[in-house]
Structure formats: C-alpha cells, structure tokens
Amino acid sequence: MERTFLMVKPDGVQRNLIGSIVQRFEDKGYQLVAAKLMTIEQSLAETHYEEHKERPFYNELVSFITSGPVFAMVWEGEGAIAGAREMMGATNPQEASPGTIRGDFGQQVSKNIIHGSDSPESAAREIGLFFDEKELVSYDKSI
Numbered sequence: 001m002e003r004t005f006l007m008v009k010p011d012g013v014q015r016n017l018i019g020s021i022v023q024r025f026e027d028k029g030y031q032l033v034a035a036k037l038m039t040i041e042q043s044l045a046e047t048h049y050e051e052h053k054e055r056p057f058y059n060e061l062v063s064f065i066t067s068g069p070v071f072a073m074v075w076e077g078e079g080a081i082a083g084a085r086e087m088m089g090a091t092n093p094q095e096a097s098p099g100t101i102r103g104d105f106g107q108q109v110s111k112n113i114i115h116g117s118d119s120p121e122s123a124a125r126e127i128g129l130f131f132d133e134k135e136l137v138s139y140d141k142s143i
C-alpha cells in the first residue's frame with residue numbers, strides 16, 4: 001500500500017479548510033496514517049523545499065510556509081501519491097480544474113492551499129522529514 005505526504009498550507013489553515021480537505025481524502029477511501037498541526041521552522045522549510053533553492057520564488061516560498069501553522073498528514077491507499085495529486089489539481093490554482101482542491105479553493109500559485117508529494121522518492125523523504133516512525137499509525141479498518 002502506498003503512502004504519501006500531504007500538507008494543508010498556512011492559507012488553508014487560516015481559511016478553515018482542514019476539515020473540507022481531510023473529508024475529500026476520507027471520501028476517496030484513503031486511510032489517515034498520521035496528522036499534526038505544527039509551525040514549520042526555517043531549517044525544515046529550507047530542507048523541504050531545497051529542490052527549489054535556485055528558483056526566484058524560493059525565499060517567498062520558505063517565508064510563506066513558515067508564516068503560520070500547517071496541517072501535516074500522511075495518507076495511505078492504492079496509488080495514493082498520484083491519486084492525491086489529481087485531487088489537488090494543478091500547482092497554479094488558476095489552471096486547476098473545478099472539483100480539485102486548488103481549483104475549488106485557490107487563486108494564487110504562491111498560496112495554493114495544499115502540498116503533496118510528487119513521487120515515491122519525495123513521499124518517503126517528506127514523510128521522514130515531518131514524522132517519526134512511531135507517529136505513523138497502522139490499523140485495521142475492518143474493526
């Protein structure tokens with residue numbers, strides 16, 4: 001079963017979208033493995049976004065993601081990495097289709113509501129950055 005890292009960004013938290021976003025992934029049938037409300041420290045933000053270090057918007061990106069609490073999550077499901085990305089929609093909310101999270105809730109690329117891992121490698125890396133192994137909860141949903 002595949003795991004992915006998803007994070008409601010500071011704009012989504014401030015706009016009270018945590019519940020609506022969690023509902024979508026629950027409705028999809030993915031299983032919540034871990035979740036926490038947290039404020040990201042500068043060093044974690046820089047590590048998390050290090051692949052964008054040379055981009056002109058890097059400083060803005062780090063500054064925004066540390067500007068207020070985020071809701072970090074790990075979800076599990078069949079094809080959850082690509083599936084969650086589909087549900088999030090295009091990075092730029094102006095290009096995201098209606099029915100997707102960014103298409104329904106966002107307007108600006110810099111405030112695009114949610115982050116999600118884009119590959120198995122980034123999922124493993126991001127889950128490890130944000131969660132200790134003991135915070136990942138596996139359970140039988142048939143109980």
Ligand code: CMP
Nearest residue numbers: 057060061091109110111112114115116
């Ligand atoms: P995210 O999925 O968190 O990964 C990198 C982020 O960079 C992306 O979402 C956007 O929020 C942000 N981003 C991408 N392009 C731009 C841009 N041109 N200006 C500002 N932020 C951007």
